[in-house]
Amino acid sequence: MAYLSTPDLQRTVAEIEKMGFGTIWIGESLGREPFAACAIILEATSHITVATGIANIWVRDATAMMNGSRTLAEAWPGRFVLGISVSHAPLLQARGHQYEHPVAAMRAYLDAMDRAPYRAAKPNPPAPTVLGALGVKMLELARERTAGAHPYCVPVEHTREARRILGQDRLLAPEQAVVFAKNREAARLPGDIYMRTYLSLQNYRQNLVRLGWPEDELTPPGSDRAFDALVAWGDEQEIAHKVKRHHDAGADHVAMNVLTLTPDRASTDDLRRLAPLLVG
Numbered sequence: 001m002a003y004l005s006t007p008d009l010q011r012t013v014a015e016i017e018k019m020g021f022g023t024i025w026i027g028e029s030l031g032r033e034p035f036a037a038c039a040i041i042l043e044a045t046s047h048i049t050v051a052t053g054i055a056n057i058w059v060r061d062a063t064a065m066m067n068g069s070r071t072l073a074e075a076w077p078g079r080f081v082l083g084i085s086v087s088h089a090p091l092l093q094a095r096g097h098q099y100e101h102p103v104a105a106m107r108a109y110l111d112a113m114d115r116a117p118y119r120a121a122k123p124n125p126p127a128p129t130v131l132g133a134l135g136v137k138m139l140e141l142a143r144e145r146t147a148g149a150h151p152y153c154v155p156v157e158h159t160r161e162a163r164r165i166l167g168q169d170r171l172l173a174p175e176q177a178v179v180f181a182k183n184r185e186a187a188r189l190p191g192d193i194y195m196r197t198y199l200s201l202q203n204y205r206q207n208l209v210r211l212g213w214p215e216d217e218l219t220p221p222g223s224d225r226a227f228d229a230l231v232a233w234g235d236e237q238e239i240a241h242k243v244k245r246h247h248d249a250g251a252d253h254v255a256m257n258v259l260t261l262t263p264d265r266a267s268t269d270d271l272r273r274l275a276p277l278l279v280g
């Protein structure tokens with residue numbers, strides 16, 4: 001949805017809300033600024049939750065992050081979730097920022113968010129914060145300091161591990177890439193763009209190696225086995241079954257990332273067929 005015009009985006013999210021999906025996730029990219037994008041979506045809908053997945057801690061200070069969250073939570077009570085993360089070294093370097101000591105940096109950032117002054121009307125309730133966590137230490141920090149975790153580009157075995165680390169009282173909302181396709185060959189056309197992007201980033205690749213994946217299967221765009229572990233493909237029945245595996249492993253919510261070769265067009269027809277199999 002990042003490539004849609006604002007009117008098309010607002011029509012699309014209103015349709016998604018009518019389908020019964022519970023949350024729309026907005027990433028930090030070179031497109032719309034995530035807080036502004038959340039406001040656009042919240043204004044176009046009536047009850048669906050909107051979450052940043054994720055907002056980058058290096059590109060805005062802790063006061064700006066916290067007060068952006070407070071502003072949205074006060075304007076749309078109970079409908080905003082703040083997901084934050086340390087992002088990745090190449091993405092930060094391209095924007096003139098330095099990536100270092102991610103867990104220590106996140107801990108200090110959370111401390112600074114707690115101290116952030118705010119003179120406007122306070123939100124009631126405050127927006128929950130979740131961390132884009134992959135490794136054990138970041139997952140532990142999510143358990144200690146936030147409402148939970150939003151892991152990205154992870155197989156089901158990571159969801160199982162994350163639930164064990166987080167405990168039962170923290171939110172776990174992994175991302176799941178999805179391709180509606182009749183076979184793996186067709187699925188890999190849009191899916192390999194995703195795989196090349198994320199397997200080229202050290203954090204994601206190292207996380208998979210830590211989980212036991214051999215390096216030779218993770219050379220972008222990855223082996224068929226790695227592709228099947230990270231991308232749910234098939235018809236709506238097959239995709240729903242693959243999404244359910246994350247729920248069975250302990251996920252409270254799965255953020256579906258629909259991949260297509262036409263990112264300037266919304267996949268509402270596919271989502272409409274999928275919704276009855278997942279919603280509720």
